[in-house]
Amino acid sequence: MMNANKPIIYMDNNATTAIAPEVLEAMLPYLQEYYGNPSSMYDFATHSSSAMKKARGQVAALIGATPEEIVFTSCGTESDSTAIFSALRRYPEKNHIVTTRVEHPAVKNLCDNIENLTGRKYHITHLQVSADGTLDMQQYKDSLTDDTAIVSVMWANNETGVLFPVEEMARIANERGILFHTDAVQAVGKIPINLKETAIDYLALSGHKLHAPKGIGVLYVRKGTPYMPFLSGGHQEQGRRGGTENVASIVALGRACELAVANMQEENTRVRALRDKLENGLLASIPKALLNGHKTMRLPNTANISFEYVEGEAILLHLNQHHICASSGSACTSGSLEPSHVLRAMGVPFTAAHGSIRFSLSPYNTEAEVDTVLEVLPKIIANLRNLSPFWEENS
């Protein structure tokens, strides 16, 4: 039986993060005292509208944007959809989209279903990745045509943490007059971003990946870039997104961004050291363990490791017994365990893709937690392999 009072070891921060105490403190007054609608005219509502204005500036400062370029949305998924549909509507005569094989479902499923969603046929180029999860820039350059309406490439991969050279890719698209969107949901708050120095037209981010609550996102839209509201309605967000603003969560996101500006550099150094200790320790102590993704061109917090001849889901269940939270690289679809599309695109062998585990750390993790995982996981893998006929055959 699990001890319900034992503290958890949370290493699944690419799935979602804890709300930072400073962030919670900042947002609470806007759930309690200052509940006015920011669009209302009386003084009481200016608490809400001023707080939103401040938050807009805080978000802009984290990514090197101006406050006018920030549109608050409900999540990263909405931001991705808004960007892509804006470009497609702006260029109805263009029928080509460039993206990658390893996007998050927020972009992948949108592109896969684009015909149903728009009633139009699009040709989609899915850029390949190599074994370490990186892109072939020549393939990218060759893929762009006069018919391309938009390029949508993630900044950091949620499963492996691999970083794509989106700044260079945006410059190349821009030279051809093609709009460039990046899903930066995993990158914002984890790596420095200065949009002023790039040609990126749209960027999506999400509060719950950087210690703000779930249900708040942002779409950055470069000044002068084509834009169409995804949600039509009131005049909120200067007519760019209908719906009464989620003031408390906007305040929270602003504070989270302010904290990231102040602490990112120092926290990254610490998180990277913890991640490296975990990763190196597991790779050294567990036979047939392989790192998925480029060793250095990666987020500092993410380690995706395959343990051959074991099921990821089984590993997760055993880790759960020790109150350790992580993710596996396979999804249970239709009763069968499908290795993730990201690992398949990288050509990770079936036996390894099935046994992949993603650890994603945050500044709240400690060395003692890493030590616990290093002690517990080798035993779990050894026990599971002892039960596996495939291990016996292949060891």
Ligand code: PLP
């Ligand atoms: N894009 C990436 C890379 C993500 O990792 C996620 C969430 O996991 C999303 C988009 C979707 O963000 P949200 O949950 O805010 O819709």
